[in-house]
Amino acid sequence: MDTPERNQIGTPISKFEDSPVFNYINSLSPIKPVKSTHITHTFNSLNFTSPPSVFTSPHVTYARESRFLRRHCSPESSKPVSSESGHEQNTSVPISDTVQASGPPVSPPESSGQGISIGEVTVDPTAESSELAIELPRTLKYDCGSPDGDQVPVDITQVDAVPVMSGTSKSLVQFVLETSMEGHQSFESRTGLPTTCQVEQTKEEIGCDWENLISDAADLLAFDSPDNIVVQKPRDQNLVTFQTSFTSLVSEFAPDSVENIQKAQLLTQVASQEQREMEELAGQNGQVAEKNETDHTPQLLSGDMQNQQGGGLASEKMNDKAGHSIQFGCKLRGIRRRCLVFETGNAQKKKLEDDSNSCSSISSHSEEKVSSEVKPLVPVRPGSSPCILPGIGLHLNALAATTKDLAVVKHETVIAGKQLISMPCSSATFHSLSSERKSFKSLALSSIKTDVDPASSNQVTTSDASRASAFKAGDELNESSPKKKRRRLEHAGESEGCKRCNCKKSKCLKLYCECFAAGVYCVEPCSCQECFNKPIHEDTVLATRKQIESRNPLAFAPKVIRSSESNADIGEDSNKTPSSARHKRGCNCKKSNCLKKYCECYQGGVGCSINCRCEGCKNGFGRKDGSTPLNTEETEVEDEEIEISEKDGADKRAQNNEAYESEEQYPDPVVPITFSFQICRSTSVHLPFSIGKPPQSPLPPQRRFEKHFQVIPDDETPEILKNCSPISGVKTSSPNCKRISPPHNPFVSSPGRRSSRKLILRSIPAFPSLNEHAGDLQ
DNA sequence: GAGTTTGAAACT
DNA sequence: CAGTTTCAAACTC
Numbered sequence A: 001m002d003t004p005e006r007n008q009i010g011t012p013i014s015k016f017e018d019s020p021v022f023n024y025i026n027s028l029s030p031i032k033p034v035k036s037t038h039i040t041h042t043f044n045s046l047n048f049t050s051p052p053s054v055f056t057s058p059h060v061t062y063a064r065e066s067r068f069l070r071r072h073c074s075p076e077s078s079k080p081v082s083s084e085s086g087h088e089q090n091t092s093v094p095i096s097d098t099v100q101a102s103g104p105p106v107s108p109p110e111s112s113g114q115g116i117s118i119g120e121v122t123v124d125p126t127a128e129s130s131e132l133a134i135e136l137p138r139t140l141k142y143d144c145g146s147p148d149g150d151q152v153p154v155d156i157t158q159v160d161a162v163p164v165m166s167g168t169s170k171s172l173v174q175f176v177l178e179t180s181m182e183g184h185q186s187f188e189s190r191t192g193l194p195t196t197c198q199v200e201q202t203k204e205e206i207g208c209d210w211e212n213l214i215s216d217a218a219d220l221l222a223f224d225s226p227d228n229i230v231v232q233k234p235r236d237q238n239l240v241t242f243q244t245s246f247t248s249l250v251s252e253f254a255p256d257s258v259e260n261i262q263k264a265q266l267l268t269q270v271a272s273q274e275q276r277e278m279e280e281l282a283g284q285n286g287q288v289a290e291k292n293e294t295d296h297t298p299q300l301l302s303g304d305m306q307n308q309q310g311g312g313l314a315s316e317k318m319n320d321k322a323g324h325s326i327q328f329g330c331k332l333r334g335i336r337r338r339c340l341v342f343e344t345g346n347a348q349k350k351k352l353e354d355d356s357n358s359c360s361s362i363s364s365h366s367e368e369k370v371s372s373e374v375k376p377l378v379p380v381r382p383g384s385s386p387c388i389l390p391g392i393g394l395h396l397n398a399l400a401a402t403t404k405d406l407a408v409v410k411h412e413t414v415i416a417g418k419q420l421i422s423m424p425c426s427s428a429t430f431h432s433l434s435s436e437r438k439s440f441k442s443l444a445l446s447s448i449k450t451d452v453d454p455a456s457s458n459q460v461t462t463s464d465a466s467r468a469s470a471f472k473a474g475d476e477l478n479e480s481s482p483k484k485k486r487r488r489l490e491h492a493g494e495s496e497g498c499k500r501c502n503c504k505k506s507k508c509l510k511l512y513c514e515c516f517a518a519g520v521y522c523v524e525p526c527s528c529q530e531c532f533n534k535p536i537h538e539d540t541v542l543a544t545r546k547q548i549e550s551r552n553p554l555a556f557a558p559k560v561i562r563s564s565e566s567n568a569d570i571g572e573d574s575n576k577t578p579s580s581a582r583h584k585r586g587c588n589c590k591k592s593n594c595l596k597k598y599c600e601c602y603q604g605g606v607g608c609s610i611n612c613r614c615e616g617c618k619n620g621f622g623r624k625d626g627s628t629p630l631n632t633e634e635t636e637v638e639d640e641e642i643e644i645s646e647k648d649g650a651d652k653r654a655q656n657n658e659a660y661e662s663e664e665q666y667p668d669p670v671v672p673i674t675f676s677f678q679i680c681r682s683t684s685v686h687l688p689f690s691i692g693k694p695p696q697s698p699l700p701p702q703r704r705f706e707k708h709f710q711v712i713p714d715d716e717t718p719e720i721l722k723n724c725s726p727i728s729g730v731k732t733s734s735p736n737c738k739r740i741s742p743p744h745n746p747f748v749s750s751p752g753r754r755s756s757r758k759l760i761l762r763s764i765p766a767f768p769s770l771n772e773h774a775g776d777l778q
Numbered sequence B: 001g002a003g004t005t006t007g008a009a010a011c012t
Numbered sequence C: 001c002a003g004t005t006t007c008a009a010a011c012t013c
Helices: A013-018 A020-028 A032-049 A058-072 A083-092 A094-102 A111-122 A129-143 A154-166 A169-191 A207-254 A256-283 A286-309 A311-319 A322-352 A356-367 A370-379 A395-403 A406-411 A416-427 A433-451 A460-467 A481-491 A514-518 A536-552 A561-570 A633-644 A648-663 A669-682 A685-692 A702-713 A717-733 A755-763 A766-777
Strands: none
Touching: A514 A536
């Protein structure tokens, strides 16, 4: 407030217009779209080469969230805003918003008010500067987002470096461009990916923005895969260099770049550290280094996505200490990486057949919806739905930023339960994120939770994560035959990944709507009518959300709470089932006997509890009366079988009965429960799916694999696995089983490691294996 | 694909 | 808080 014109290091922000970078950018192209594209791609390239840490930043999200922040940070934030207004804002007030996005949210200290004002004041809303402002932030989004840069005290030395770099900004930019081009241009040309492949300019501002992001992400992916294959080593050597260069470069691009710089530098350090770690690990596994490299890009991509939707996550990250931030970043990165790896692997795999798959879509996406654009990002199986969406506006994220101050969110770990929950969603940006992705998110969340607040960590349920699958940015036309599509998708095993509703009267603004309830926007697969649960109605959605939350603060909380938390919550429930997961409020089934998805408990893959008012409960996951399936695994198996033969209702019932029988075999839940619980946790395949479809039709082979997984003896495993459990679940349904990482990975191996650190490491594991898988594919 | 059932959500 | 209505998913045919 006092010195809005100055950044933290005292550099007059207004100077930015005079800065070489500014001129350089302006000179890039008079045409806004072109300019934007150019810059974006440049950054993409950079990102590609740059270390992950630099890009990990969730604050990218702020571009979108910042708006919420500003709009809602006031006490009256709850005031419903017309959907149109939100829309208008996108086009009419982008500058300040965008600027904010890159700056304010990042720095908790200054916090909302100041930071925002800075952004607004800083940028001179002149036509030219406006454009620049818009474009730059956008570009920055992809790259400089640094999650905790702000939280962590900025190192003075680092800060000092900024000014120096600024002097050489132009050359630096060129250098970076050249360098990046060196590394990736070849690929570009090779794949024929047009550097200018961008969304049609005619699209609405917001759409363009998102689309750009998406396309960029796609670019990244496209680049990533090939690059990893071709230029991995070389790049690695120059990694540090790139980081630095990139960081400085980034810093040059915006008035608030100072903050970015700081963050970027911080991230750079983090990245270095991470790299070091990875290298160390590489000692054990030669592929680690490679992974590390490979992961960088993915991270970027995921980072973008997450940034857009992962406000909560970002906040969470910020919540941690600096040291933890690093770890955090790693973990997150790892997760993302995994996603990327997954994608990368896929890309690699598909490279031969269509490198351009992603590219083509990108280049040709002008007419396509976002979904199509993103397609390439996700390994789309034939028949599977490409609902992958880079996070575009998960309203949960927005809400997180909106409802409460960033600071609040950051420090609200416990309450964050809800927000945390949203995080998965956010993270789960990709709509059709295959289960894998979801698992990633879950994992990320889990990790985060673990670090932040183990106690509350459990709040976030896997199911939520899965539920929180992302959404699609663009508004999609209702599908002609929703059911068909739904079924198709379900059969494809992605149903859980993609929430789709069929609302007709609720406008998708009530909890009736699965999408809305899950905190995600409706997407293409949805066949809803008069849907307001779309990014363009962001404000409406948020307002509604708020309203509902005001009525019931837990309305958007996970319906199913897991393990420890559930225990705590259900403390009085002596009938806890081994699964130690419970429906928060319990069901009220009267006729379904809790044997159908009508029952939320059953649907969530959890047993009924005391909280349930169900009648004639026969919930296979655990009955209200306390009889629970001790042998969870067996139960799962049964479930699997049941699912497989789901068509045959009779069979299904019979199987359930069997499960019961097995349960009955262990009347006493106490002793065996623990064990089974752990196993269940580690295995817990169905939980992840739980929300959407409890027992998902499993992939037998994987199942087996997972089971094998479960057996792994690890005292500490339970906790981690709990968190990771979603992964397994995801794995099961994941289209790319191959990428599913086995438990036995270098990082995971040492049970001796404890605490968060250990958790982190464990979280990462999946990636390595993924890479290995990728390597196998190659 | 249409119609029915079901139970959560919303309303009174 | 209980009863009723509304709603959309789950399910059936």
